Amino acid sequence: MPIFKEQSGYENGVSRPKGEANPVIGYSKNICDIVIAMNEKIEQTKKRECNPFEDTAIAEQWISSVEGERGKVREREIYPMIEEWASAFGEGARITEIGSGQGICSQYLGSFAGMYIGVEPSVPLTERAKELYSDDENKQFILGNAYKMPTECKDADGVFSMGVWFHLADLDAASKELARILKHDGKFNIITTNPESYDIWRTFFDNYTEDGKMISGKVNLPVTSLSRNDFYMHTMEDMLNSLKNAGLKVELTKSLGAMKSNPDTPLFVSIQGTHKKTPMV
Numbered sequence: 001m002p003i004f005k006e007q008s009g010y011e012n013g014v015s016r017p018k019g020e021a022n023p024v025i026g027y028s029k030n031i032c033d034i035v036i037a038m039n040e041k042i043e044q045t046k047k048r049e050c051n052p053f054e055d056t057a058i059a060e061q062w063i064s065s066v067e068g069e070r071g072k073v074r075e076r077e078i079y080p081m082i083e084e085w086a087s088a089f090g091e092g093a094r095i096t097e098i099g100s101g102q103g104i105c106s107q108y109l110g111s112f113a114g115m116y117i118g119v120e121p122s123v124p125l126t127e128r129a130k131e132l133y134s135d136d137e138n139k140q141f142i143l144g145n146a147y148k149m150p151t152e153c154k155d156a157d158g159v160f161s162m163g164v165w166f167h168l169a170d171l172d173a174a175s176k177e178l179a180r181i182l183k184h185d186g187k188f189n190i191i192t193t194n195p196e197s198y199d200i201w202r203t204f205f206d207n208y209t210e211d212g213k214m215i216s217g218k219v220n221l222p223v224t225s226l227s228r229n230d231f232y233m234h235t236m237e238d239m240l241n242s243l244k245n246a247g248l249k250v251e252l253t254k255s256l257g258a259m260k261s262n263p264d265t266p267l268f269v270s271i272q273g274t275h276k277k278t279p280m281v
Contacts, residue, residue, distance in 0.1 A: 049169040051121050051145075052228045053101075059124035063102050065224040072222050073257040073267065078162060078191060081256065081270060083110035085160065085189050090114075093157040096181060098146050098174075099164030103129030106139050114138070114157070121145040146174040154183045165192035166232050169214070171242035179246040184277040188248060194255055194269040195236045200262055205231075239271060249276045 052058045069075070086095060087110030097105055100118025102125045109116060118141045120126045129141040144150040146161075146168055159182050168174050182188060193201060201215075202208070208217030219229040240250055250273040255266035 049167070049232075050230065051167070052226070052230060053122040053125055055228075056124050058226055058228060059122050059128075061224045061226050062125070063128055065221040065226070066102065066104055068223040069221075077256045078268065079105070079108040081191070081254075082108050082160065082162070082189070085187070085272070086110050086112040086158070088187075089158055094155060095158040095160065096149070096151060096156040098149070098159060098161040098178065099167070100129060100141060101125045103133050103139070103141055105160075105162055106133060106136075116140070117142065117151065117156070119144040119149055119151070147177055149177055149181050151181050153180055154186075156181050156186060157183055158187045158189075160189040160191070162191045163193075165190055165239065166234065167230060169232060171234060171238060172245065175242040175246035175248060178243075179248055179275055182248075182275040184275055186275045188243075188271075188273055188275065190239075190243075190271040191268055192239070192271070193231075194257075194266050195234065195239075196255075197262075197265050197267045198233050200259070200265060200267065201231065205229075236269075243271070243273065247276060249273045 053062060066074075082105055086108075089095065089112055091113050093112070093114035094117065095109070095112065095114060096117045096119060098119055100106070100120045101122075103118050106116050106118060106129075116139045118126075118129060118139070120129065120141065121143065123143065126141050126143055133139045133141070142150055146164060147170065159178055165171065165174070178188060204220050205215060206218040206220065208215050210216075213233045215231040215233065217228065219226045219231075236253075243250055250271055252270070252272040254270045254272070255268070256270060257267040258265065259267065
């Protein structure tokens, strides 16, 4: 039986009939609904950044590259890290992945025996994930994005993302949404690009444009190039502050994925921590 409905029965990530008035209008005492209402207001006043992977051709290029990649940093370091992190959760736990792509990380959960929920904004990538993993009743893939997750408040024991944070323009909004769905004392693991390696990442792009923090252009991946990718060069301070301000305590940062040509500058960083409950005043 599906855990979450993508349309009927859910509106804006809240368990209520579509079209029914938002219960936070007025004096709702439900803090989760208040947070959702604030996020909805933000969504109304800003345009979400473009996601190249919603384009079918680019999504297919990504699928080809990731599924064809062998012996690179994903297999050597990233997947083993996810396995170790996920294996620490007990039986019956629920893990949510933000930006699950075609679901490949769901293969690398180690001894984790709970429920995995993959949330992804790209229809082609979500359909590929369902095609690959639909036989596993402990995995579910649903449409949604980092700013508006179609899951209930405090639903997840653990939340992780791989290669997503550098695609996001608004880290504050994403961190608040992460905190909304993560249980108190729940664990998070954000694996993203290492700010110290941005000069190396630039070399992977051809004929890119740069606008403030964002680079956009063709990017060369190990197997198949992406005809377009958008990359936000957030500072480590920006990433850490956005998590802290959302009530998320960072407990570990670990660099990984160094290239042989640049052994002292790893390409990725893992930011791990816990959702700490804010004391009532």
